[in-house]
Amino acid sequence: xxxxxxxxxxxxxxxxxxxxxxxxxxxxxxxxxxxxxxxxxxxxxxxxxxxxxxxxxxxxxxxxxxxxxxxxxxxxxxxxxxxxxxxxxxxxxxxxxxxxxxxxxxxxxxxxxxxxxxxxxxxxxxxxxxxxxxxxxxxxxxxxxxxxxxxxxxxx
Amino acid sequence: xxxxxxxxxxxxxxxxxxxxxxxxxxxxxxxxxxxxxxxxxxxxxxxxxxxxxxxxxxxxxxxxxxxxxxxxxxxxxxxxxxxxxxxxxxxxxxxxxxxxxxxxxxxxxxxxxxxxxxxxxxxxxxxxxx
Numbered sequence: 001x002x003x004x005x006x007x008x009x010x011x012x013x014x015x016x017x018x019x020x021x022x023x024x025x026x027x028x029x030x031x032x033x034x035x036x037x038x039x040x041x042x043x044x045x046x047x048x049x050x051x052x053x054x055x056x057x058x059x060x061x062x063x064x065x066x067x068x069x070x071x072x073x074x075x076x077x078x079x080x081x082x083x084x085x086x087x088x089x090x091x092x093x094x095x096x097x098x099x100x101x102x103x104x105x106x107x108x109x110x111x112x113x114x115x116x117x118x119x120x121x122x123x124x125x126x127x128x129x130x131x132x133x134x135x136x137x138x139x140x141x142x143x144x145x146x147x148x149x150x151x152x153x154x155x156x
Numbered sequence: 157x158x159x160x161x162x163x164x165x166x167x168x169x170x171x172x173x174x175x176x177x178x179x180x181x182x183x184x185x186x187x188x189x190x191x192x193x194x195x196x197x198x199x200x201x202x203x204x205x206x207x208x209x210x211x212x213x214x215x216x217x218x219x220x221x222x223x224x225x226x227x228x229x230x231x232x233x234x235x236x237x238x239x240x241x242x243x244x245x246x247x248x249x250x251x252x253x254x255x256x257x258x259x260x261x262x263x264x265x266x267x268x269x270x271x272x273x274x275x276x277x278x279x280x281x282x283x284x285x286x
Binding site: 035036037038039040041042044045046047048059067069077082130132146147148149150151152153154155156 | 180182183184185204205257259261263264265268269270271272273274275276277278279
């Protein structure tokens with residue numbers, strides 16, 4: 001009888017140990033997907049000034065300044081500027097002007113000044129400088145008055 | 157037609173992610189299957205600035221020509237750090253599939269000499285199922 005009790009007790013003990021072992025580990029799996037995203041925050045607008053010969057009105061000229069934009073992205077996007085389509089000029093200016101928007105970026109990605117689209121493949125934040133230059137050819141000159149342009153900076 | 161729009165809207169809801177703050181627009185990519193003559197996308201423009209801005213939503217094709225889509229709402233004021241949903245319903249115009257860009261545009265500092273329009277565009281591909 002004693003032997004029978006010992007055998008039963010041992011069997012129960014082994015069974016309970018086995019049950020406990022089966023319930024000790026479970027994996028919890030986490031998945032996450034980040035789609036390409038982009039944030040543009042305009043910090044400052046630009047200022048254009050005229051060159052001494054009055055044939056250039058540009059943010060590159062002395063006293064001019066670029067517009068600045070903070071770019072934050074996951075990567076997998078492209079950055080570009082659109083041609084300037086609408087421009088406010090003083091009534092005294094009746095001659096044609098060629099407008100050239102450009103941009104450059106410094107920070108996580110180094111993009112030299114360009115007017116073309118740039119592919120950004122890696123994540124990070126940048127300070128984007130946006131320039132606008134207007135030029136007149138021949139004997140044409142910029143006139144007295146207010147000029148205003150809008151440059152579209154696109155992240156897609 | 158009403159039922160078709162409801163179905164397209166329902167498909168768009170399935171595509172929509174949880175809106176996130178400090179993004180100008182999400183999502184920026186998407187593929188939509190539709191059983192109707194339109195497909196719908198729900199996007200979430202956000203205002204990362206510390207003040208209210210005016211936001212415009214535009215839809216363009218691959219050549220940046222405007223697309224006659226229904227945008228609700230297409231122009232609105234967005235409070236600082238806020239985000240809201242915008243429903244865009246794009247017609248297939250008889251095609252079996254269509255690629256469009258949905259763009260969030262804003263000029264945060266208007267009325268200055270050289271102002272910058274920030275434009276965030278998402279690329280979306282609609283496929284019509286028969």
